[in-house]
Amino acid sequence: MSSPDYAQELRIALLAVQRATLLTKTVFHNNAKGTLDKADASPVTIGDFGAQALIISALQHNFPNDEIVAEEEAKDLRENERVRATVWELVKNTKLSDAAGEKELGGAIQSPEAMLDIIDKGDSKGGRSGRIWAIDPIDGTKGFLRGGQYAVCLALMVDGDVKVGVLGCPNLPVNDSEPLTEDIGADATDAEGKGVLFSAILGQGAASRPLQKGALADPSKITMKPITNISDATFCESVEAGHSSQGDAAAIAKKLGITKNSVRMDSQAKYGSIARGAGDLYLRLPTSKSYVEKIWDHAAGDLIVREAGGQVTDAENKRLDFSQGRRLEVNKGVVAAPKDVHPHVIEAVMSVLGSK
Numbered sequence: 328m329s330s331p332d333y334a335q336e337l338r339i340a341l342l343a344v345q346r347a348t349l350l351t352k353t354v355f356h357n358n359a360k361g362t363l364d365k366a367d368a369s370p371v372t373i374g375d376f377g378a379q380a381l382i383i384s385a386l387q388h389n390f391p392n393d394e395i396v397a398e399e400e401a402k403d404l405r406e407n408e409r410v411r412a413t414v415w416e417l418v419k420n421t422k423l424s425d426a427a428g429e430k431e432l433g434g435a436i437q438s439p440e441a442m443l444d445i446i447d448k449g450d451s452k453g454g455r456s457g458r459i460w461a462i463d464p465i466d467g468t469k470g471f472l473r474g475g476q477y478a479v480c481l482a483l484m485v486d487g488d489v490k491v492g493v494l495g496c497p498n499l500p501v502n503d504s505e506p507l508t509e510d511i512g513a514d515a516t517d518a519e520g521k522g523v524l525f526s527a528i529l530g531q532g533a534a535s536r537p538l539q540k541g542a543l544a545d546p547s548k549i550t551m552k553p554i555t556n557i558s559d560a561t562f563c564e565s566v567e568a569g570h571s572s573q574g575d576a577a578a579i580a581k582k583l584g585i586t587k588n589s590v591r592m593d594s595q596a597k598y599g600s601i602a603r604g605a606g607d608l609y610l611r612l613p614t615s616k617s618y619v620e621k622i623w624d625h626a627a628g629d630l631i632v633r634e635a636g637g638q639v640t641d642a643e644n645k646r647l648d649f650s651q652g653r654r655l656e657v658n659k660g661v662v663a664a665p666k667d668v669h670p671h672v673i674e675a676v677m678s679v680l681g682s683k
């Protein structure tokens with residue numbers, strides 16, 4: 328099934344992300360997060376596995392012919408009965424409170440074995456042709472573990488171009504005009520309500536709405552904040568120093584005359600925050616290690632920021648190219664800013680990185 332205006336794709340993506348965030352919230356508010364170390368030494372939790380299972384199940388029900396690129400695989404769950412059982416409990420018990428919405432997503436997964444097979448359906452190689460969904464079931468798993476920001480991320484690419492993007496950010500304020508903070512605040516989060524869903528369709532603008540337990544809330548249009556003086560800008564960057572060169576970001580900020588401290592937050596919550604004008608710039612500068620970014624870490628955020636009036640490129644001013652497979656093979660870093668100031672920011676980025 329498909330629609331030329333992507334309205335149905337957006338609706339299913341919003342409901343699927345909303346349902347998956349309910350599962351992640353349950354885990355976030357539990358002490359035991361069932362953390363395992365992956366082969367690359369990064370963490371994965373029962374929340375990541377469970378959210379991926381629920382999202383893929385919803386996509387398969389609605390768009391059975393589409394391909395899926397998802398971050399996680401079921402291998403570790405197949406080998407660990409205890410963790411598998413915990414994920415299954417979560418998946419089995421997570422439902423939208425709205426019966427019609429739950430039905431639209433295809434309802435419950437039938438068995439633990441079916442759940443493992445569903446998780447492994449996210450193994451597409453990606454690429455430049457056809458309809459491919461990109462899923463990051465929990466982006467910012469380290470933030471999720473330390474009680475910070477995280478995001479449930481879903482995007483649809485068609486022939487390598489992102490058409491639909493959704494970000495569920497359970498620990499960001501619902502209010503688009505609330506100022507950015509690094510701490511999520513004692514009352515910013517709960518196991519059910521709160522949090523925000525960002526979304527965009529290519530050519531149709533970007534929106535936010537409160538995350539709910541059941542039916543979708545009404546959307547509000549979001550736009551980036553106009554910047555009259557770049558030195559007043561607030562920039563967002565990663566928490567993990569290994570993910571982005573914070574020394575380079577500081578030098579670039581200095582060059583732009585920015586004196587405010589950066590706001591460090593995990594996950595694509597950074598893209599959502601600048602898209603609604605709570606921050607202005609997102610700098611993710613290549614580190615010395617030869618890390619290649621993954622498409623699921625950027626696809627939804629890239630579209631949401633561009634549809635809110637921004638420009639997103641890499642550090643060499645190239646648009647992010649999602650047609651290269653599971654990774655952004657031809658890009659280095661990310662520079663996101665309102666469209667009119669982006670050239671100015673890139674100039675500073677190139678001057679600082681070029682002089683190294």
Ligand SMILES: Nc1ncnc2c1ncn2[C@@H]1O[C@H](COP(=O)(O)OS(=O)(=O)O)[C@@H](OP(=O)(O)O)[C@H]1O
Nearest residue numbers: 465466467468469565566567569570592593594618
């Ligand atoms: N070395 C290195 N360099 C750059 N990026 C890396 C690196 N290692 C991991 N990752 C990816 O970073 C994703 C989280 O990005 P964040 O911006 O949230 O980072 S941070 O936690 O705020 O520092 C994180 O996404 P999740 O695994 O979904 O959490 C990783 O895909």
Ligand SMILES: [Mg+2]
Nearest residue numbers: 463466467624
């Ligand atoms: Mg990620």
Ligand SMILES: [Mg+2]
Nearest residue numbers: 398463465466
């Ligand atoms: Mg992840």
Ligand SMILES: [Mg+2]
Nearest residue numbers: 369370398468
């Ligand atoms: Mg990860």
